[in-house]
Structures are given as structure tokens and as C-alpha cells.
Amino acid sequence: MNKFYRLIKIGLLTSLIILSFIFLYNFFYFDQYYEWDSLEIKVNWMITILFFISYFYILLFLINFNVYNLIFVFLITLGTPLWIIVYLLQFLKIELSVLNWSAIRNISVILCFSILGPGLSLNFIKFIKNNSNLYNKRKLFRNYHIHESFVGILFIIIAFCLWIIRSMLIQHEIMKKELRIFLALNMIPLFLFLFSGSFLIFRDRKDLLKLRFIEKKKYELKVNKSSVFNPITPDSKLFFKSPRIVLYPFGILLSSFSVNIFIHGAFFFPEEIFSLTHETIVLMGFILCFIAGGMIGIDWYRIFARLYPDLYQKTEQILRNFTN
Numbered sequence: 001m002n003k004f005y006r007l008i009k010i011g012l013l014t015s016l017i018i019l020s021f022i023f024l025y026n027f028f029y030f031d032q033y034y035e036w037d038s039l040e041i042k043v044n045w046m047i048t049i050l051f052f053i054s055y056f057y058i059l060l061f062l063i064n065f066n067v068y069n070l071i072f073v074f075l076i077t078l079g080t081p082l083w084i085i086v087y088l089l090q091f092l093k094i095e096l097s098v099l100n101w102s103a104i105r106n107i108s109v110i111l112c113f114s115i116l117g118p119g120l121s122l123n124f125i126k127f128i129k130n131n132s133n134l135y136n137k138r139k140l141f142r143n144y145h146i147h148e149s150f151v152g153i154l155f156i157i158i159a160f161c162l163w164i165i166r167s168m169l170i171q172h173e174i175m176k177k178e179l180r181i182f183l184a185l186n187m188i189p190l191f192l193f194l195f196s197g198s199f200l201i202f203r204d205r206k207d208l209l210k211l212r213f214i215e216k217k218k219y220e221l222k223v224n225k226s227s228v229f230n231p232i233t234p235d236s237k238l239f240f241k242s243p244r245i246v247l248y249p250f251g252i253l254l255s256s257f258s259v260n261i262f263i264h265g266a267f268f269f270p271e272e273i274f275s276l277t278h279e280t281i282v283l284m285g286f287i288l289c290f291i292a293g294g295m296i297g298i299d300w301y302r303i304f305a306r307l308y309p310d311l312y313q314k315t316e317q318i319l320r321n322f323t324n
Contacts, residue, residue, distance in 0.1 A: 009062055016055055023051045024107060031103040042270040045110075049268055052114035053256045060118045060252070065307050069126075072119030079108035087181050113263050117255030120192075121248075121296050124199060125303045129311070148200040149208035155197030162190040163286070170279070187262045187282075191289055195255060198293030203300055206238055237319055242301045251295030254288050261285030 030044040060068060086105040166186050201208060260268050262285045266278045276284075296303070305312040 028103045045267040056115040079112040083108045121252045147207045148204035150213040152197045152200030155193045159194035194289050195293040198290045199297040202294040202297030247295040247299035251292045254292035258285045258289035
């Protein structure tokens with residue numbers, strides 16, 4: 001049976017890789033023969049973006065997390081500087097011969113933002129795994145514990161400030177065309193702060209409802225230690241409890257949609273087809289981003305169980321010992 005599943009995985013991976021080359025070829029082809037703001041180009045962008053969102057989402061469940069993370073880091077590290085550098089060179093009217101650098105820049109943008117949602121979601125769980133030892137935090141905060149919901153609220157406030165800055169910039173026509181990269185560079189931290197803020201608020205929602213933001217901890221309480229989460233007390237059961245409905249796959253998918261709506265706007269949902277203004281589309285991305293971060297924040301423990309099954313089993317054993 002394992003060999004059968006392995007063959008199915010190999011078949012799916014092979015099909016996805018072949019399809020990705022086909023879509024890249026089509027994108028290059030249309031990019032050369034149509035005007036930048038034409039409906040044909042927008043539809044081409046929409047189809048290509050939708051494919052690569054699906055591509056990286058399916059890939060997430062087909063390959064190892066470490067391999068996926070290497071792909072994520074490689075694309076972000078290579079693609080983001082390439083996008084910015086090529087755009088600035090073209091803006092400064094510096095000739096780029098030999099290759100179609102405009103299409104290469106656009107492809108790097110599509111690849112980077114199609115994998116950003118899933119890659120960021122997984123790295124949030126990795127960050128939790130590496131930074132959930134309370135005794136390490138004491139070196140920084142001494143005897144005080146700053147709750148995640150408090151940090152999340154601060155992140156949401158920063159995101160709203162960035163949204164106000166964007167609203168001011170978008171009033172100028174030059175920002176919509178010649179200097180649109182600066183809007184995109186504003187939207188990237190906006191997405192990161194909004195998504196991570198929502199994640200932290202909903203992950204620590206129980207303490208938020210009790211208005212616990214900063215409190216002094218007593219470390220003499222009887223606790224159990226794990227290799228990741230320290231300390232684990234009887235009250236920790238609610239923190240590690242997953243919701244009845246599986247939310248994280250939908251949250252990851254929504255995060256991919258939201259960041260692409262933020263960055264591409266009408267190139268993702270063409271106004272001519274969906275009869276939505278650019279600002280309405282971007283606002284929709286803002287709302288979806290908040291929902292996505294919240295869904296992953298609520299269901300984070302299930303992702304942790306998939307990424308680190310051994311550590312999950314150890315944590316579950318400690319929680320069962322409290323119950324017994």
C-alpha cells in the first residue's frame with residue numbers, strides 16, 4: 001500500500017512540474033504580444049496566479065516540510081531582490097538586452113507570492129517550536145510574561161497604520177502606474193503584520209478574553225517539562241486543544257489568496273470580468289488575510305502535530321498525565 005501511495009505522489013509531482021513549465025511558457029508568450037494593461041494580460045495573470053497558488057498548496061501536502069521550506073527560502077531570497085532590481089533598472093530606463101527581463105520579473109513576483117502564504121504559515125509553527133521555552137524567555141523579560149495576544153494587537157495597529165499610508169499614496173495617479181512598486185512594498189509588511197497579528201490574537205484568544213496582557217509569573221508552581229514547551233501546567237490543556245473542525249488547510253489557502261489580492265489587485269481579479277474596483281479587491285484581501293491568520297492561529301496545534309509528530313506525542317503524554 002505504501003508503494004502505491006508513493007507512486008501516486010510521484011505521478012502528481014511529475015504532472016505538477018510539467019504543468020508549471022506549460023503555464024510559464026504561456027505566460028512568456030502572452031506577455032510579449034499584448035499590452036500591459038489589456039484584458040488578455042490580466043486574464044493571463046489571473047490564470048497563472050491561480051495555478052501557482054494551487055501548485056504550492058498541493059505541494060505542501062506532497063513533500064517533506066524541510067524540503068518545502070528550502071524551496072520557500074530559495075524563491076523568496078532569489079525572487080524578491082530580482083523583482084525589485086529589474087523594476088528599478090527599467091524605471092531608470094537602463095537597457096536590459098538579451099532576455100525578456102519584464103517577463104522574468106513578473107514570474108518571480110508570481111512565484112514568490114504564491115508560496116508566501118503556505119511558507120509563512122509553516123515557519124510560524126517552526127518559530128513557536130524554537131521559541132516556546134519559557135526559561136529562555138526569562139533572559140529577556142525576567143519575571144514578566146508578555147502574552148501573544150498583546151503583541152498581536154500591536155501588530156494589528158501597525159498594519160492599520162500601513163493601510164492609512166497606502167490610502168494616502170493611492171490618491172496620486174503616479175503611484176498606480178510608474179511607482180506602483182512602492183505600493184507593493186508597503187503591502188508586503190502590511191500583510192506580514194496583519195497576518196501575524198491575527199495569528200497571535202486567535203492563538204492566545206483565551207487570555208485575550210480574560211484581558212491578560214502582561215503578568216508576573218510564579219515559577220515555583222509544579223510543572224512538567226517538555227523538549228519544546230516549558231512549562232506545561234494543568235491549565236495548558238485548553239491552550240493545546242484543537243477545534244473540532246479542521247481549519248488550517250482553509251487558512252493556508254486563504255492566506256495565499258489574500259497576499260496575491262494585496263499585491264496584484266485587479267491583475268488577480270480583473271475589473272472588466274468581476275465588476276469590482278481595485279480598492280474593493282484590495283479591501284477583500286485585507287479581510288481574508290485577517291481571517292486566514294485567525295484560522296491558522298486557532299488550529300496551530302494540528303499543524304504542529306503534522307510537522308513534529310514525535311514532539312507532539314511527548315506533549316500529549318504530559319497532558320494525559322495531568323488528566324490521570
